[in-house]
Amino acid sequence: MRFIYSLFFLIISTLCFAQEKEYNSAIVKINRYVEGSLVTPYTDEEEVPLIILIMDAGAINRDGNDRMSKNDTFKKLSYDLAKQGIATYRYDKRLFKMEGLGIREDEISFDHYITDVKSIIAYFKRNKTYTKIIVAGHGQGSLIGMLAAKDSTVNGFISIAGNAQSIDEVIIEQISKQAPGLDKSAIVAFRELRDNGRATNYEPALASIFRSELQPFMRSWVKYTPTDEISQLETPVLIIHGEKDIQVALSQAEKLKESAPQSEYVIVPNMNHILKEIKGDRLENHKSYNESWRKIMPEVITSIVNFVNK
Numbered sequence: 001m002r003f004i005y006s007l008f009f010l011i012i013s014t015l016c017f018a019q020e021k022e023y024n025s026a027i028v029k030i031n032r033y034v035e036g037s038l039v040t041p042y043t044d045e046e047e048v049p050l051i052i053l054i055m056d057a058g059a060i061n062r063d064g065n066d067r068m069s070k071n072d073t074f075k076k077l078s079y080d081l082a083k084q085g086i087a088t089y090r091y092d093k094r095l096f097k098m099e100g101l102g103i104r105e106d107e108i109s110f111d112h113y114i115t116d117v118k119s120i121i122a123y124f125k126r127n128k129t130y131t132k133i134i135v136a137g138h139g140q141g142s143l144i145g146m147l148a149a150k151d152s153t154v155n156g157f158i159s160i161a162g163n164a165q166s167i168d169e170v171i172i173e174q175i176s177k178q179a180p181g182l183d184k185s186a187i188v189a190f191r192e193l194r195d196n197g198r199a200t201n202y203e204p205a206l207a208s209i210f211r212s213e214l215q216p217f218m219r220s221w222v223k224y225t226p227t228d229e230i231s232q233l234e235t236p237v238l239i240i241h242g243e244k245d246i247q248v249a250l251s252q253a254e255k256l257k258e259s260a261p262q263s264e265y266v267i268v269p270n271m272n273h274i275l276k277e278i279k280g281d282r283l284e285n286h287k288s289y290n291e292s293w294r295k296i297m298p299e300v301i302t303s304i305v306n307f308v309n310k
Contacts, residue, residue, distance in 0.1 A: 023082035028089065030123045033101065034116050036062045036091025039078040043085060049132040049308050051081065051158070052120050053090040054113075056139030059098070062090040064138075064274065069290040073274045074138070076296050084305045087130065089120060106213045110144075110220040117148035125153075134308060136160060139248065139273070146229040158238045158304065159230070161248050161273050164255035166225040167218070168194075171209060182206060193219050227259040237263035238307040240300060242271030244278045246285055266303045275300050 023042055029035040041048055053074050059066055064074035078088040094101065094108055094116065117135065124133055132155040137145030142162025149157040163170050168190040176183035182203055189202035189210050197219060199210045209218070230237065237260050241253035250267065257265045272278045276294040278285045288294055 023079055028123075030091075030116075030119050033094055033097075033112070034091050034119055035097075036089055036120075037075075037078070038087065038089045039082050040087040041082045041085045045085070047129055047131045048085055048087050049134065049155075050087045050089065050124055050130040051134045051136050051304070051308065052117065052124070052145075053078070053088055054117060054135070054137040054141030054145050055090075055093050056141055056161075059093065059096040061092045061096050066096075070292050071274050071276070071289050071294070072292040073276070073296065077275070077300070080296055080301050081304065084301065086305065086308055089124065091116075091120070104213070106216050108217055110217060110224070113144045114147045117144055118152060121148065121152045121154060132156065132308065134158060136304070137162060139163075143224055143226045143229065146226060146233065147224065149235060150229060150232055154235055156236045156238070156307065157230075157233055158240065158307065159253075159256060160240045160275070160300075161242065161245055162226060162239075162252065162256060163248055164227045164252040164259070166222055168222045175206075179205070190222065194222060227255055230256055230263075231259040233260065236307070236310070238266070238303065239263050240266045240268065240303055242268050242273065242275065242297075244270055244285060245273045246282060247273040264303075264307060266299065268297055268299045271297045271299070 023039050025037055025039045027035065028038045055064060055074065062074065063072050065071060074090050078090055081088055094112060098105065098108070121133060121135070124130060134156040135145040135149045135154050136158035137143065138160040139162065142159040145157055172183050172186050172190065175186050182205055185203040186206055189199040189206065192199040192201060193215065198215060202210050239253055239256050241250055243250060253267065257263060270277050270279060272285050272288060274289060275296050276288045277297050278288060
């Protein structure tokens with residue numbers, strides 16, 4: 001019996017060791033504002049490619065989760081890519097760490113997000129242990145990544161579920177479909193925000209968009225148009241989008257492709273905004289945002305690996 005127990009523990013230990021050696025993970029602090037996880041493949045290769053992962057809008061942590069839901073999308077993506085020989089660095093957004101940093105919401109600018117990515121790129125370029133450095137942005141992170149990549153000597157850019165229009169156009173279009181009539185008020189408010197730096201004339205129902213604490217950030221965000229920015233990139237581009245994305249319409253990916261005709265373009269059937277497979281209805285799609293057991297769709301991994309290895 002003692003021999004059986006010993007053999008059992010030996011097998012378990014061997015399995016755990018094998019699992020642990022599929023990748024290595026370490027906390028890397030770039031500066032006061034940026035801290036994240038560097039996941040590297042366990043390989044005999046001295047140098048591997050690195051992807052910097054940028055999260056979507058909101059208070060999102062390095063795993064792709066907010067405080068109300070847990071899907072672990074980007075933690076899973078990091079591990080899956082490491083198994084394919086690609087390192088990743090993902091980090092908590094400033095908004096997620098706001099209280100710990102001692103900053104207020106109205107002190108955060110969209111340009112701070114761009115600065116954070118540039119700092120990460122510079123840090124890993126100094127490291128000089130990576131064959132390539134590629135920037136990948138999800139949702140809002142797509143635009144942030146474009147702007148950081150445009151001013152940096154990176155080796156590629158990946159847009160995942162990114163918008164093509166400026167944020168005011170996106171919001172106005174959404175409001176026109178969900179609350180017809182309110183879109184006219186939003187048009188006026190965004191015009192005021194652009195022209196005067198502050199919006200005061202809007203319907204109370206739009207307060208969540210135009211509340212005073214958020215206006216400085218919206219003002220800094222609205223000045224950028226993704227189609228303009230992606231057209232200026234001189235680095236290789238990959239655009240990935242899911243057919244069942246209920247946050248960013250497929251037409252947005254099509255517009256990005258039109259602005260960057262040389263880019264690679266991958267549309268994944270049955271994939272939603274957080275890179276998970278949805279076979280059912282809109283309810284299943286919503287529920288998936290809090291279902292961390294769901295796997296990343298294999299087409300995403302394959303597309304990224306092929307792009308990086310070219």
